Each structure stands twice: as structure tokens, then as C-alpha cells.
Amino acid sequence: MRLRYGSPFWLDQTKGRAIRRYPQLRRELDVDVAIVGAGFTGCTAALIFAEAGLRVALLERLQVGRGSAAASTALLMQEPDRFFTELVDRYGMATARTIWRLSRRGLRDLKSLLRRVQCPARVTPAVHLAFDPRGARDLRRDLAARHRAGFGGRLLDGAALHRRAGIEGGTAILSAGNAVVDPHRATLALAHAAARQGARIFERSETTRVTQTGDGVRVSTPHGRVRAHRVIIATGFATPAFKPLSARFSMATTYVIATSRAPALRRQLVGGNLMFWDAERPYHYFRWTDDDRILFGGSDRSVPRGRRARRAALLGATDDLRRKLSQIYPATEELTTEYAWEGLFATTPDGLPYVGAHRHYPRHLFALGYGGNGMTFAVLAARILLRQYLGRPRDEDAIFSFSRQSR
Ligand SMILES: Cc1cc2nc3c(=O)[nH]c(=O)nc-3n(C[C@H](O)[C@H](O)[C@H](O)COP(=O)(O)OP(=O)(O)OC[C@H]3O[C@@H](n4cnc5c(N)ncnc54)[C@H](O)[C@@H]3O)c2cc1C
The missing domain is CATH 3.30.9.10 (D-Amino Acid Oxidase, subunit A, domain 2)
Structure with a gap:
């Protein structure tokens, strides 16, 4: 086989199979929540909001799951993108511990969601590797801090790493509970499940404008409009329509x-x-x-x-x-x-996403900026946004807000 430059492996896995496609929005629609972006985040939020009994419209510029999910390696991680010690330095031990606890809970939630949509993840132990003395020292220090905070993980020295992973000359932390999945298939499965729960999904329906109305928002696409109480922006990062936010990423x-x-x-x-x-x-x-x-x-x-x-x-x-x-x-x-x-x-500067409201954008909720391990955070984000939509936020949700501050 010739090397295929530019085309993710996952897209070939669905070739020849019947993929459910969704219509273009060509009318006016009234819903509770409009979601912009049908990536892993938008599809997860659509399912979780629809399961809560809310009327959902999910609007995608191209096709469901063709964004970063199709490119992803889909390591479903309980560990955030940054070292535990880095989060302790930024936010203190109590908040760092909460972030890790939420991330672990998010992964458990994600695995159970994927089982429910019949695209189960494969549980896979994870090895965090270092090959130079500085990296090895950082790993040892991080593991010690994690143990003090009550989290697991086992140090593999050179010999143990060779026995366990067949890799020479490194040091590593071995942890249990992570998983892998086919990210494109998973995104399609989440969308399908959301549609079964009543979510209205539209492809080739780029959001061109969001306007505030008396009691909600009007979300415009080239051929239709959605009126909603709230709009969720799940476009991965700040698109030009939200230029003032782009400096955050x-x-x-x-x-x-x-x-x-x-x-x-x-x-x-x-x-x-x-x-x-x-x-x-x-x-x-x-x-x-x-x-x-x-x-x-x-x-x-x-x-x-x-x-x-x-x-x-x-x-x-x-x-x-x-x-x-x-x-x-x-x-x-x-x-x-x-x-x-x-x-x-x-x-983002701290490796954590921005999830929730922003004071300059009334009636908007955001779920943006996941870096390299967004699939776990996508589920966490959907739960936070649902609580905020229902007016029942938890204190811990503020950790991911736009207004969070390091010490
Ligand atoms: C190469 C690569 C490897 C990765 N590896 C991992 C990994 O191992 N583990 C992990 O957890 N994460 C990984 N990630 C990140 C992960 O894939 C994403 O965080 C996750 O898929 C969530 O993405 P999203 O839904 O927020 O954004 P996206 O998947 O980018 O979805 C955003 C969607 O919004 C749509 N959109 C944009 N503008 C508009 C508009 N105006 N109107 C309508 N629709 C619009 C886009 O077309 C797109 O479909 C990786 C990412 C990449 C790129």
C-alpha cells in the first residue's frame, strides 16, 4: 500500500459502510439549545442534553465527526495534559486534586457512554515515558505528589520498563484505567444516539451569525435559522466570530x-x-x-x-x-x-479547557480548547454545561471557567 499523506487512517475504516448523513437546515426551528459544531464535544453535548429531555439542534459546517475526532489517536486519558505538580504549582493541592478527580470521573463517564452507544472503548494500561535524566526526575516527582494526593500509578525503572513494555533506556509511570477507541466511529455513534433521543442534527449548515433576542438567541445558517434559549459553541477553538477570545488559545x-x-x-x-x-x-x-x-x-x-x-x-x-x-x-x-x-x-496556558459562560456573550455557553486529550474533557464539559443550563452549577465547575485565576 502506498503512503497516504493527509488522510487519517480512521476515515478509511468507515469507507464502504453506510454512514448516516443528516440534512441541511432549510427552515426555522425552535429549540431549547442550539449546539454549534458536531465534533466529539458537540455530539456528546447533544446526547446528554437530549437525554435530559431538552430540545436540541446540532449544527455542523461540514459533516459530523470530520473535525479533530477523525484525526485523533483517541487515547482516552484520565491524566490531564499537564503534570500533576504543574497544576499544584498553579492552583494549589486541593484544586489540582479536584481536577484529577474530575478527569478520572470524566473518563469513567465516557467509557460508560461509549458502551451505551455501542462503541465500547478498549481498556488499555498507560505508560508515561522519559528517556533523559530530567524527564525521569520530573516523572518521579510527579508520581510522589500524586501518591500524596491519593492517586495511583507505579514507577517502572529501566529494568521494569523493559520487562513490561519491551523498551530500553527509560523510566516510566504505569497507570491503569485509560482506554482507546475508534474516534470517528465513536463520534458517529454519539450523534446517532443523540438523534434517536430526538436531537435534530444538520450537516452542511455553517453558523454564520448568532444574534441575541429578548429571551434567547437566533442562530443563522445560510438557508435556515434556529431560535434557542441558549447556544453552545463547540467549535474546538475560538472561530473568527469570537475573535476577542482567540488570545486565550x-x-x-x-x-x-x-x-x-x-x-x-x-x-x-x-x-x-x-x-x-x-x-x-x-x-x-x-x-x-x-x-x-x-x-x-x-x-x-x-x-x-x-x-x-x-x-x-x-x-x-x-x-x-x-x-x-x-x-x-x-x-x-x-x-x-x-x-x-x-x-x-x-x-490553553494551563492545559485545561474553557467550559461555561463568558460575560461578554450572554446566553452563550462554550466548550473550547482541549489540547491533546479532549475526549475525556468533552464529557466533563457536557455535564458542566447541562448543570449551568439548568441553573444548578457546582462550585467545582468554576475550575474550567473563563474567569479562573492561578495563585
Ligand atoms: C492529531 C490529533 C490527535 C489527537 N489525539 C487525541 C488523543 O489521543 N486523545 C484525546 O482525548 N484527544 C485527542 N485529540 C483531541 C481530540 O480529538 C479533540 O479534543 C476532540 O475530538 C474534541 O474535539 P471538538 O469536538 O471540541 O472539536 P472538533 O472535532 O474540531 O469539532 C468542531 C466542529 O465544529 C465545526 N464547526 C466549526 N465552525 C463551525 C461553524 N461556524 N458552524 C458549524 N460548525 C462549525 C467543525 O467543522 C468541526 O466539525 C487529538 C487531536 C488531534 C488533532
């Missing part, structure tokens, strides 16, 4: 390769049932697929401008990722690269 492009199938190698490598990420900044992340390929991601860089620069960046990143994979697992040199693609994501 830094945009990066991240890259992923998928190797050829390697069932024999997977059986031979003791780490074939694990997922990994490393302690470099930015980090690399990798996992196995159900059909025995390695998905290896990272090599993040600033967003290239123009087609030529974009292609050059993809080629460069593909080489970087292959080299890095071979350093970790020399036996993978015999594998070919069959897919290489890129995806855009928004990171």
Missing part, C-alpha cells in the same frame, strides 16, 4: 502516522497491549489499533501557512515520527508507514 498542528499491520511484532513486543506518551515538551503519543498498526503522534509545531508549507511540514513531521518510533522500538524499522496526517488543536 495557542494553535498548534500535531501529526500522526499509522504503520503497516504488524500482528506478529505486536505479539512479540511485550508492550503490545499498552498506550504511551512521553515527558518531552511537546510530547509524543502512541498506541496500537485493533488491526495491529501503531499510531504514533506528536512533532507538534506552529500552524504552517499556505499549501506548500503545510505539505513540507507534514513530510518533515512524518520523518521525525518514524525516527522517534524506531528509537523507542528498533524492531519497527521493518514496518512501512501507510498513513500520515495532521490535525489542528488549541491549547
Whole structure:
């Protein structure tokens, strides 16, 4: 098979299968909540709001699940994007512990949601790796702080890492409870379940304008309009319509390769049932697929401008990722690269998303800026937004608000 540049592996998995498509919005509609963006976040929110008995319209510019979910490596993580100690330094021990507790709860919630929509995640132990003395020291320090806070995780020294994962020359934290899934299939399944619960879903229906009305909002698309009490913005990051918020995010492009199938190698490598990420900044992340390929991601860089620069960046990143994979697992040199693609994501200064209201945008709720582990946060966000919509927020929801402040 020739290397497929630019096309995520996941989109090929649904090729030839009947995918449910949704109509374009071509009328006026009254609902309780309009959701802009049918990525993993928008589809999860649509399902959770519809299950709560609310009338939902979900509006997607392109097609359901073609955003970052199709590009994702879908490591479903209980650990936020930043070290525990970094969150302690920023927010203090009590808040850092709450963030971790919520993130773990979010993952449990996500796994059960995926089971309910018949796209179960595969539970996969996780290995957080470091290859240099500084990274190893950071991991040891982080694990000690996690233990003091009551969280688990086991240190693997060089010998233990080799025994458990077949990797030489590193130190790692091993943790239980994380999972992996096919992110494109999962997003389609969430949308389908939301539709079954009564959510109205529209593709090719870009939101061009949101206007406040007396008691709600009017959300306009080129051929129709939705009147709602509230609008949820789930577009991944601040689109030009919310330019004043864009300074809150830094945009990066991240890259992923998928190797050829390697069932024999997977059986031979003791780490074939694990997922990994490393302690470099930015980090690399990798996992196995159900059909025995390695998905290896990272090599993040600033967003290239123009087609030529974009292609050059993809080629460069593909080489970087292959080299890095071979350093970790020399036996993978015999594998070919069959897919290489890129995806855009928004990171925030503390690695946490912004979820909730913003004082300059009445009747709007936001769920934006997940960085590299947004799938767990998507469920957490949907629960927070539902509580806020119903006027029953919890104190802990403020941790993800636009007005949060570090110490
Ligand atoms: C390469 C890559 C690897 C990743 N790996 C992981 C991982 O291992 N684990 C993990 O948890 N997360 C990972 N992520 C992040 C994760 O994929 C996302 O956080 C998650 O899918 C949630 O995305 P979202 O729904 O918020 O945004 P998106 O999936 O980007 O969805 C936003 C949607 O909004 C639509 N939209 C935008 N503007 C409008 C408009 N005006 N009107 C209507 N619709 C609009 C877009 O078309 C899009 O469909 C990765 C991301 C990338 C790019």
C-alpha cells in the first residue's frame, strides 16, 4: 500500500459502510439549545442534553465527526495534559486534586457512554515515558505528589520498563484505567444516539451569525435559522466570530502516522497491549489499533501557512515520527508507514479547557480548547454545561471557567 499523506487512517475504516448523513437546515426551528459544531464535544453535548429531555439542534459546517475526532489517536486519558505538580504549582493541592478527580470521573463517564452507544472503548494500561535524566526526575516527582494526593500509578525503572513494555533506556509511570477507541466511529455513534433521543442534527449548515433576542438567541445558517434559549459553541477553538477570545488559545498542528499491520511484532513486543506518551515538551503519543498498526503522534509545531508549507511540514513531521518510533522500538524499522496526517488543536496556558459562560456573550455557553486529550474533557464539559443550563452549577465547575485565576 502506498503512503497516504493527509488522510487519517480512521476515515478509511468507515469507507464502504453506510454512514448516516443528516440534512441541511432549510427552515426555522425552535429549540431549547442550539449546539454549534458536531465534533466529539458537540455530539456528546447533544446526547446528554437530549437525554435530559431538552430540545436540541446540532449544527455542523461540514459533516459530523470530520473535525479533530477523525484525526485523533483517541487515547482516552484520565491524566490531564499537564503534570500533576504543574497544576499544584498553579492552583494549589486541593484544586489540582479536584481536577484529577474530575478527569478520572470524566473518563469513567465516557467509557460508560461509549458502551451505551455501542462503541465500547478498549481498556488499555498507560505508560508515561522519559528517556533523559530530567524527564525521569520530573516523572518521579510527579508520581510522589500524586501518591500524596491519593492517586495511583507505579514507577517502572529501566529494568521494569523493559520487562513490561519491551523498551530500553527509560523510566516510566504505569497507570491503569485509560482506554482507546475508534474516534470517528465513536463520534458517529454519539450523534446517532443523540438523534434517536430526538436531537435534530444538520450537516452542511455553517453558523454564520448568532444574534441575541429578548429571551434567547437566533442562530443563522445560510438557508435556515434556529431560535434557542441558549447556544453552545463547540467549535474546538475560538472561530473568527469570537475573535476577542482567540488570545486565550495557542494553535498548534500535531501529526500522526499509522504503520503497516504488524500482528506478529505486536505479539512479540511485550508492550503490545499498552498506550504511551512521553515527558518531552511537546510530547509524543502512541498506541496500537485493533488491526495491529501503531499510531504514533506528536512533532507538534506552529500552524504552517499556505499549501506548500503545510505539505513540507507534514513530510518533515512524518520523518521525525518514524525516527522517534524506531528509537523507542528498533524492531519497527521493518514496518512501512501507510498513513500520515495532521490535525489542528488549541491549547490553553494551563492545559485545561474553557467550559461555561463568558460575560461578554450572554446566553452563550462554550466548550473550547482541549489540547491533546479532549475526549475525556468533552464529557466533563457536557455535564458542566447541562448543570449551568439548568441553573444548578457546582462550585467545582468554576475550575474550567473563563474567569479562573492561578495563585
Ligand atoms: C492529531 C490529533 C490527535 C489527537 N489525539 C487525541 C488523543 O489521543 N486523545 C484525546 O482525548 N484527544 C485527542 N485529540 C483531541 C481530540 O480529538 C479533540 O479534543 C476532540 O475530538 C474534541 O474535539 P471538538 O469536538 O471540541 O472539536 P472538533 O472535532 O474540531 O469539532 C468542531 C466542529 O465544529 C465545526 N464547526 C466549526 N465552525 C463551525 C461553524 N461556524 N458552524 C458549524 N460548525 C462549525 C467543525 O467543522 C468541526 O466539525 C487529538 C487531536 C488531534 C488533532
